[in-house]
Amino acid sequence: MNRRIKTLTWGAIPLVLLASLVSIDHIPGTNINLSVPYAAEGPGPTINTLGQVDGEDVVSISSADLDETEGNLNMTTVSVRSGMTLSQVISRWLFTDDTIVPIEQVFPPGQSTEEVEESNRTAFISSESSATIAAMNYLNIPVEVEVAEVLTDSAATGIFEPGDKLLSIDGTAISTPGDAQTIVRSKAPGDEITISYERNDAESQATITLREHPDDSSVALLGISMLSVPSSAIEVDYNLEDIGGPSAGMMFSLAVVDKLSPGALNGGKFVAGTGTIAEDGSVGPIGGIAHKVRAAEDAGAEVFLSPADNCAEAMSAKPQDMTILKVDSLSQAIDQMAAYNEGSDFQTCG
Known part of the structure; x- marks a missing residue:
């Protein structure tokens, strides 16, 4: 009987250690991360x-x-759950209708959580x-394009302000952000464009030299984000x-x-x-x-x-x-x- 108890005791130790290993997400006192590369x-x-x-x-x-x-x-x-241990992934796979996917589908390689x-x-x-x-x-209600944000240190810095209404680019009227983006993307970095805009009910014009897009030097960047808003009140x-x-x-x-x-x-x-x-x-x-x-x-x-x-x-x-x-x-x-x-x-x- 004593021999059987000893055998069961020593045999259980690896199982307990394995269970502990798959249920913790890092080793205490270290920077070693034991979470698995999957999301639910x-x-x-x-x-x-x-x-x-x-x-x-x-x-x-x-x-x-x-x-x-x-x-x-x-x-x-x-809902997306990440940073899980192996036991948590197995539990969600066995006992819920969650879909288990590689973490790359949620957080693309090279992008931080903050960037995503x-x-x-x-x-x-x-x-x-x-x-x-x-x-x-x-509803047949006219819309107009409004500056939502001006990127720091961009071609538009110091020229536009949030709330400005964009009227035309190089003489072509624009009615959606897509219209403006199409014109800008047809240009090259270093090209100049003339934009008519309205601020506080007064119309103005600005000639701007486009800069390079930070992710692609061949793409022109104006440096604003835009929203469409109803032209009425x-x-x-x-x-x-x-x-x-x-x-x-x-x-x-x-x-x-x-x-x-x-x-x-x-x-x-x-x-x-x-x-x-x-x-x-x-x-x-x-x-x-x-x-x-x-x-x-x-x-x-x-x-x-x-x-x-x-x-x-x-x-x-x-x-x-x-x-x-x-x-x-x-x-x-x-x-x-x-x-x-x-x-x-x-x-x-x-």
């Missing part, structure tokens, strides 16, 4: 773009007559701008923090249209969805949609709006009590919801 992606928070967060409207519109909204138009997200977060923040801001343009275009603001990437664009745009047009786009129902939005209103695919579908159904959504190119992956989530509508543009998303609410023909992903 799963359902993230879902937020009603027609509602409020921390007492503020998620989509805030001022200087306009707003229509009463009903129900939900929820944006959906994917900044890239996601920039994409989110660009998405907000595109959402506003798409909504204004749908209408102001649209998006009040969300700690959310990155462009995938909320379509839902933001739908919220703007819903607030500025009569009736409820969603018919008062709980609608969720995802998809990028372009200035022309086209809806693009995103990543992790299966997790977003699960999050939406768990939250109680009746309808989910999926980019057409994501349909197959969306259906892989096997929704039980939620209809997934296929959309490829802002106008189609609105038409699809109307058809669903009226009981007429609509397109599903199934």
